[in-house]
Amino acid sequence: MSASQVPRPSKKYLAMSLDPYREMFEEMDDMILILDDSGMIEFANTALRRQLGKNRIRFTGRNLSERNYFDDLLSAEELLKTIFEEKSFITRSKTHAGENRHLDWKTKVFVIGKKKKAMAIIRDMTEHMDLQKKVEDYTKNLQEKVYERTHELEKEKQKAIELHQAKALFLSKMSHELRTPLTAIRGYAELLEEDEISDADRKQFVSVIEKNARGLLEMINETLNMIKIEQDRYQIHEKTFSLCNLIKHLMDTYQVLAREKGLQFHCQLGEHIPENIYSDPIAVSQILTNLIGNAIKFTHKGKVSLSVKIRRFPKKITQKLYFYVSDTGIGIPSHYHKRVFRSFEQYLDNQSVHERGSGLGLAISHQLAKLLNGEVKLLTSDTQKGSTFVFSLPVRIKSA
Ligand SMILES: Nc1ncnc2c1ncn2[C@@H]1O[C@H](COP(=O)(O)OP(=O)(O)OP(=O)(O)O)[C@@H](O)[C@H]1O
């Protein structure tokens, strides 16, 4: 018998013929749905009923359009159309417990008698999709981390190169800077050996030798301090000390230097400035020395001032002191503002040879302030008007 001669099964036969398979469909882990092209549900297996929390009686015989069984976004008509187009698609369905599940649909249309029917095999893909999402998130996260780390490493590498260059520059400058005062010291020492020099000359030679020796010592001390800070070996020694005495000592020292340059130097203490504070007097003094020293060094006319204010926090033993050092000097160009705190950085365009230090003062002050839980910042600087630096310092106030 040829294929065309095979008799077509009757309607009744087909209806009955599903019965032997019904049990098999019922037992399947995948969800099975059979419906006609009007959306009438003819069969929904246990897995499907369990998933959507409906019993068989209430599912079978109902129309797809009666309720949004499968998808919040897809209307019943759209769902029916998609099923009968035999497309693979995914819906987002809510279980009776209110849980969102992703269902993957594979559909097949067949004709029984003159009626079109579709069978859908539906698989719950939620775990698979969650896992896929997790893998995607993890990959994205990993990519971001790799990108961030690469970026950090590039920055660190750039920093290391800059530091290396700055150190090389510093060493060549340092040997030059050491040679200049040493030559002066040697030269004037030789002059001192001569018999026929007046007392006035002798006094002047000794003063030059002293000034150069002081400069050398300062440079060496700064370098050693910076090395200690960089190697985390700098020790902060806190104790109770007189803030007023420290400021008075700074004023006495720098008043002389300011006067020599024809500058005014004022100090203003705000209200409630305590007599004694608990901090590291050497570090505090070094920071203020650097800031005031710079202000006088880079100011050729006008004035330099130190103003001290306090911010009090009621009920706390720690208060915050602010030291403002202002000058009417040569100022710092804006593109240089961020760089002044880097080691060995100097804006050489604005400096004459005798003004040049080692370029470590602000870097050391910045690091020391950090060790004291404070901060040194360049508040404003203008090449026409001068600069203001501020050093903020949290301190415990103690009576003597
Ligand atoms: N008050 C200021 N006015 C103008 N320029 C300043 C001022 N303070 C700092 N600078 C600029 O910042 C640079 C860095 O200052 P820093 O105190 O670190 O170094 P230095 O004074 O040159 O050397 P050192 O302090 O080590 O003797 C200075 O060389 C100068 O160019």
Ligand SMILES: [Mg+2]
């Ligand atoms: Mg300095």
